[in-house]
Amino acid sequence: MLKKIPVDDLRLGMHLHAMCGAWLDHPFWRTKFILDDPADLDKLRASSVKEVWIDVSKGRDVEASANEGVAPRRDPAPARSGAAEVRAEAEAPARQPPPAAELGAELQRASALVNQSREAVSSLFAEACMGRALDTEKCLPLVDEIATSVWRNPGAIVSLARLKTHDDYTYMHSMAVCALMVSLGRQLGMDESTAREVGMAGMLHDMGKAMMPLEVLNKPSKLTEAEYQIMKTHPQHGYELLQEGKGVGEVALDVTLHHHERPDGRGYPHGLAGDALTRVARMGAVCDVYDAITSNRPYKAGWDPAESIAKMASWAGQFDTEIFQAFVKSLGIYPIGSLVRMRSGKLGVVVEQNESSLVAPRVKLFFSTRSNMPVPIELVDLSAPGCADAIAARESNAQWKFPHLDELWAGPEVLRKLGKT
Numbered sequence: 001m002l003k004k005i006p007v008d009d010l011r012l013g014m015h016l017h018a019m020c021g022a023w024l025d026h027p028f029w030r031t032k033f034i035l036d037d038p039a040d041l042d043k044l045r046a047s048s049v050k051e052v053w054i055d056v057s058k059g060r061d062v063e064a065s066a067n068e069g070v071a072p073r074r075d076p077a078p079a080r081s082g083a084a085e086v087r088a089e090a091e092a093p094a095r096q097p098p099p100a101a102e103l104g105a106e107l108q109r110a111s112a113l114v115n116q117s118r119e120a121v122s123s124l125f126a127e128a129c130m131g132r133a134l135d136t137e138k139c140l141p142l143v144d145e146i147a148t149s150v151w152r153n154p155g156a157i158v159s160l161a162r163l164k165t166h167d168d169y170t171y172m173h174s175m176a177v178c179a180l181m182v183s184l185g186r187q188l189g190m191d192e193s194t195a196r197e198v199g200m201a202g203m204l205h206d207m208g209k210a211m212m213p214l215e216v217l218n219k220p221s222k223l224t225e226a227e228y229q230i231m232k233t234h235p236q237h238g239y240e241l242l243q244e245g246k247g248v249g250e251v252a253l254d255v256t257l258h259h260h261e262r263p264d265g266r267g268y269p270h271g272l273a274g275d276a277l278t279r280v281a282r283m284g285a286v287c288d289v290y291d292a293i294t295s296n297r298p299y300k301a302g303w304d305p306a307e308s309i310a311k312m313a314s315w316a317g318q319f320d321t322e323i324f325q326a327f328v329k330s331l332g333i334y335p336i337g338s339l340v341r342m343r344s345g346k347l348g349v350v351v352e353q354n355e356s357s358l359v360a361p362r363v364k365l366f367f368s369t370r371s372n373m374p375v376p377i378e379l380v381d382l383s384a385p386g387c388a389d390a391i392a393a394r395e396s397n398a399q400w401k402f403p404h405l406d407e408l409w410a411g412p413e414v415l416r417k418l419g420k421t
Helices: 038-046 082-091 103-129 136-152 154-160 169-187 192-204 207-211 225-231 234-244 250-258 279-294 305-314 321-331 405-410 412-417
Strands: 002-006 015-019 051-055 339-342 346-354 357-368 373-381 391-394
Touching: 103 136, 103 154, 103 169, 103 207, 103 412, 136 154, 136 169, 136 192, 154 169, 154 321, 154 405, 169 192, 169 279, 169 321, 192 250, 192 279, 207 234, 234 250, 250 279, 279 305, 279 321, 305 321, 305 391, 339 357, 346 373, 346 405, 357 391, 357 405, 405 412
Parallel strands: none
Antiparallel strands: 002 051, 015 051, 339 346, 339 391, 346 357, 357 373
């Protein structure tokens, strides 16, 4: 039984079912759990959330909360199917078979993978352009390496994948969506084998662009309506191209054909809606758009990562809600590389996520808006006890034009390996 109560009436032992208000304002990675940590209770009361839903069948009731002897009941394990399975997997803790790696060390390894991906995908596109049947099995070792990197530290290769130029966008977009799909699959509770399968789908999803006229694909300005209609045929071309090759599974075919479909039916090529779209197709749609809008294109600069998350959250009907929420959990509300303004008036770059809170990452502070001057670089963990500062707002570097933001979070050596300096 669900009850809606004010946040002030929350007590330890209650089962939190949902929070009222914008999902991005919530202070937790998940929304359904037993409230058994006093620190979590303090975070919720300090947030902008004013009311919540509790499930009294799984935890304490309001009337019973004063009885300290009542132990909270844990969630049962109900049968799962369809949309309920997606919700349950989105809330499940991620499995992490390989040992975790420190971000700096994983950035070094991931930079080599990015360069390998550029060569592999460009070779695959070249084969397609020459009309050869694709041997996608050659991508398996690379996808395996990307998946393993994500499992060690998802922030590393996912963030580096965003550092592409408009010249190599077509190739590097495939690698980026591969990494994003693995990271999202990990967040959804997929095992490593399944995550690799969706990663391969991400790697191959845009192969149809190899069949597009180069003057349209590489046009340095916005497409005309006629050119856009041509580009809208790339999912079908990609699907047919992959069917002719070998080593391509049904998941990759599905994502290739349907990654531009939308739950509201306004996508293409078939205008599918609702349950007609598979979970993997919905995953592909989110990952494809995020990488596209955060990347530099011939006709526009990429948006800041945090700005992109906020914009995507506002596009009603374009993304599956449960999948998008899991996607944000996998990246953070303020993904690595985001420019943020602090309550102290300082500007900083997000350098690492904090698993305990979506809104309290680790940030490198480097500039004061009060003096309009650089300040000594300071690494701050916003979740640390006693930290007096907090993120007040997102900032766009289109206004500030700081040239060294990527160096602040990735480091000069990694950027040199990627040829970005």
